[in-house]
Amino acid sequence: MRVLFACLSLLPTAAMADVFTLRSEPQAVTVYPYLATVHRQATVTLPQGAHQIVLPDLPHTMDREYLRVSVMGATLGTTQFRKEAVLPQSKADSADITAAKDGIDAAKTALRELDDQIAAAGLAASAALAQIAFLSDLGKNQGLPADASSLQALAQMIGTQSLIAQQDALAAHQAVRDLELGRADLETALREAKAALAALTPPPEKHAQLTLDVMAPAAAEVTVALEYLVDAVWAPTYDIHLDGKDAPQLSIKRGAVVSQRSGENWQGVALTLSTLVPSGQTQPSQVYPRRLTLADKEPPRAKLSRQMADSAESYADPVIEAPVIVEEAMGRTDFDGPGVRYDFAAPANIASGVDDTRVALDTLTFPARRFARAVPRSDQTAFLMAEFTNTTQEPLLPADEVALFLDNALIGQMNLGLIPAGDEAELPFGPIEDLRLTYTVLDQSEGDRGIISRSNAKTDRTRMDIQNIGSEDWQVEVRAAVPYTAQEDLQIDWSANPAPDEANLDDRRGILQWDLNVAAGATTSITVEENLRWPEDKILR
Incomplete structure (x- = not known):
């Protein structure tokens, strides 16, 4: 036995297992609409053998379920994750x-x-x-x-x-x-x-600790890479500028507002913004059988007449209506936005738990059509509009923070909906004080003079005036609405002078549009007449 022990003592042995404590910082972050994926890594030189690597400075808010660990240069064994009784933090000041x-x-x-x-x-x-x-x-x-x-x-x-x-x-x-x-x-x-x-230096936060058991086949440099989810949000913002009259240009300065509450500051990280929603729907909806049934609608009770309401209760004869079809179905409407990524070339700094951080994206420029839009029944002036086509290969995302500038002057704010690639869109840029609007019900006076009204007929005649008191000619789109119905018993006839250029605009029934050129100092008028007829036993609503 002594000889055997002496022989064994001469053989080379692996290095004793050691514990290596590594400090790491977030290096790359991908922010989604409602969360963020953080990437961080640390490198250490390990001797041959089995060792433990301890990372004691992970954010306390991270979830073990979404933690992904990879080790390069060694074989990963077991992992231990804890949020209590972690090693004390001794971090050097920056x-x-x-x-x-x-x-x-x-x-x-x-x-x-x-x-x-x-x-x-x-x-x-x-x-x-x-x-x-x-x-x-x-x-x-x-x-x-x-x-x-x-x-x-x-x-x-x-x-x-x-x-x-x-x-x-x-x-x-x-x-x-x-x-x-x-x-x-x-x-x-x-x-x-x-x-x-x-x-x-934000207030001290609790930290989580990760312990890795690794086996190094030989002395080598080992890299540990982590990926985990934290709380973060981002939303697009736009500054939209309309400049020029002869050749109008629309410039959209795109930015993003980012905030995070991970418990750790992101200093000098490679930032990526994504519109994908990892926590959203990942599979198609189920299709369920559709069963239809017929049911007789309960006849409604007629209202008490005002003359008899104080003396007695009386009911009108029940009105028999057609059966109502009741459909039993299950479904949901979902909108999955386009998957767009924005990668920032410059490192970003975003502190935890503070106000929103605004980052700049880029500026897009489009040729625009500049015109005026008038709704005389509702407004007293026309409004400046700009029409453009999204000629980029990506959509313009919806935004709640959109600032509008006309010739570098701030004129207002608005919300912007999704503008897909290749689509046309219109943006407003404030009132045009030189274009005055008037809406007049012709010959209106007490006794409904000018408005012929009977129990089953009604005629309205109105005029819309567009007055240009400025020195600039304007292309004006005038919009108005005439009534429509889906009931055959209600007859609606209307006429306009001049006739509208478009009726049922954008497939909206009853919406009319006139494309007018209103010269400086001129006034243009539009007259609309509506005639309605219905059975005498019906009322108009």
């Missing part, structure tokens, strides 16, 4: 944090030096006041000289020295006041330095 702390120290030092100067000036004032008191008491001393010349000399000395002491006290008080004036600036500098440090 250059920015060190500079912020130095700023606080400098501000405190300046305040202490100011206090010392104020104290020194106060001592000088106290000394001067003490000298004045001494000189005042000296004149009351019973051992004063008896001859007049000595008394005169003593009085002159007391007066001279008292004046000097009073001047010294006054100068000391003035020095204290002057020094106090500088305190406000120094205190402001201290507050700003503390605020700068607070912005760089």
